[in-house]
Amino acid sequence: MARVYNFSAGPSMLPESVLEKAADQMLDYEGTGESVMEMSHRSKEFQAIIDKAEADLRELMEIPDNYKVLFLQGGASTQFAAIALNFMNKNHKADYIVTGNWSKKAMQEASRYGDVKVVASSADKNFSYVPDWDYNEFRDDADYLYFCMNETVHGNIIRDIPDVDVPIIADISSCFLSEPIDVSKFAMLYGGAQKNVAPAGLTICIIREDMLGNAADICPTMLNYETMAAKGSMYNTPPCWCIYIAGLVFQWLKKMGGLPEMQRRNQAKAKLLYDALDESKMFNATVRPKDRSMMNAPFVTDSDELNKKFIAGCTENGLINIKGHRSVGGMRASIYNAMPIEGVEKLVAYMKEFEKENTK
Numbered sequence: 001m002a003r004v005y006n007f008s009a010g011p012s013m014l015p016e017s018v019l020e021k022a023a024d025q026m027l028d029y030e031g032t033g034e035s036v037m038e039m040s041h042r043s044k045e046f047q048a049i050i051d052k053a054e055a056d057l058r059e060l061m062e063i064p065d066n067y068k069v070l071f072l073q074g075g076a077s078t079q080f081a082a083i084a085l086n087f088m089n090k091n092h093k094a095d096y097i098v099t100g101n102w103s104k105k106a107m108q109e110a111s112r113y114g115d116v117k118v119v120a121s122s123a124d125k126n127f128s129y130v131p132d133w134d135y136n137e138f139r140d141d142a143d144y145l146y147f148c149m150n151e152t153v154h155g156n157i158i159r160d161i162p163d164v165d166v167p168i169i170a171d172i173s174s175c176f177l178s179e180p181i182d183v184s185k186f187a188m189l190y191g192g193a194q195k196n197v198a199p200a201g202l203t204i205c206i207i208r209e210d211m212l213g214n215a216a217d218i219c220p221t222m223l224n225y226e227t228m229a230a231k232g233s234m235y236n237t238p239p240c241w242c243i244y245i246a247g248l249v250f251q252w253l254k255k256m257g258g259l260p261e262m263q264r265r266n267q268a269k270a271k272l273l274y275d276a277l278d279e280s281k282m283f284n285a286t287v288r289p290k291d292r293s294m295m296n297a298p299f300v301t302d303s304d305e306l307n308k309k310f311i312a313g314c315t316e317n318g319l320i321n322i323k324g325h326r327s328v329g330g331m332r333a334s335i336y337n338a339m340p341i342e343g344v345e346k347l348v349a350y351m352k353e354f355e356k357e358n359t360k
């Protein structure tokens with residue numbers, strides 16, 4: 001069996017031991033004689049799966065008791081509207097920091113429902129850095145402040161959480177469980193699971209309880225977080241299989257040593273890659289060093305032809321999906337939790353070999 005190293009931004013690699021366990025339980029989950037895929041979401045077996053997944057996630061992220069954990073469908077993109085419909089209802093105002101295409105999309109979607117202000121942006125340099133913010137731009141009467149912590153396409157990360165009195169909401173799709181995070185600083189954290197947690201189809205929302213109960217009248221029932229919280233994420237059929245795999249990933253993370261250990265591993269992988277990029281005369285990282293994402297590293301050469309040749313060579317060597325997003329061009333290596341350091345070592349070795357072969 002030849003497994004490839006998949007550098008895709010998502011869906012992305014899952015830990016091999018998780019896939020093996022799922023394969024092992026595929027036809028018969030713990031003596032039930034059925035697969036989790038076939039199981040009633042109202043069965044006691046599935047209830048145990050979702051309860052354990054939630055408990056393990058709470059333990060991993062040290063989620064305080066006054067937060068709800070929701071396992072929803074619709075992807076992170078559905079939350080762009082849901083957030084506005086649930087939370088932009090006191091003063092009908094929200095502030096957005098825009099550092100890449102995901103926060104931009106969230107901002108544009110929210111603009112359909114209220115008074116949205118972009119309080120800081122790095123659009124002027126194609127989101128290749130995190131802007132400083134001017135607190136005078138932030139509105140004290142905003143219903144919330146929103147940002148995307150790790151911009152998956154542009155490859156930057158917001159490390160300094162703004163010090164404001166309004167509720168803070170952050171999209172953590174592509175840095176979910178990659179390092180410890182202080183949940184108590186946020187009113188809501190959320191992310192699509194297909195980057196760092198599980199297969200596509202699951203969105204995890206972590207919401208402080210006092211935020212619930214203010215949804216707009218027009219908020220669809222399926223987007224109402226209060227309803228979903230009251231029903232334990234089972235107002236309708238939840239994404240059962242994804243929740244099960246997420247649960248296996250949480251168990252894997254606990255076994256690995258939790259988020260401090262993942263942070264250590266992720267830092268080592270990112271350092272290896274960025275050091276190689278900084279040493280190279282051919283390849284350049286596109287993001288300012290202090291704002292570089294530990295999960296998604298976009299990089300370029302100064303020639304489209306070389307980019308193409310490098311991407312093709314990577315694929316031949318089992319390093320797949322390294323092509324960058326069209327808005328940045330070049331390459332992007334997404335190195336989530338499940339990417340072993342050997343994958344990054346192999347990529348760096350190939351970069352060096354390619355540079356040597358293609359330098360006159």
Ligand SMILES: *Cc1c(COP(=O)(O)O)cnc(C)c1O
Nearest residue numbers: 075076077102152171173174192
């Ligand atoms: C992938 C991604 C999204 C969109 O996720 P979907 O589940 O496809 O809607 C939103 N935000 C970030 C940061 C992402 O990486």
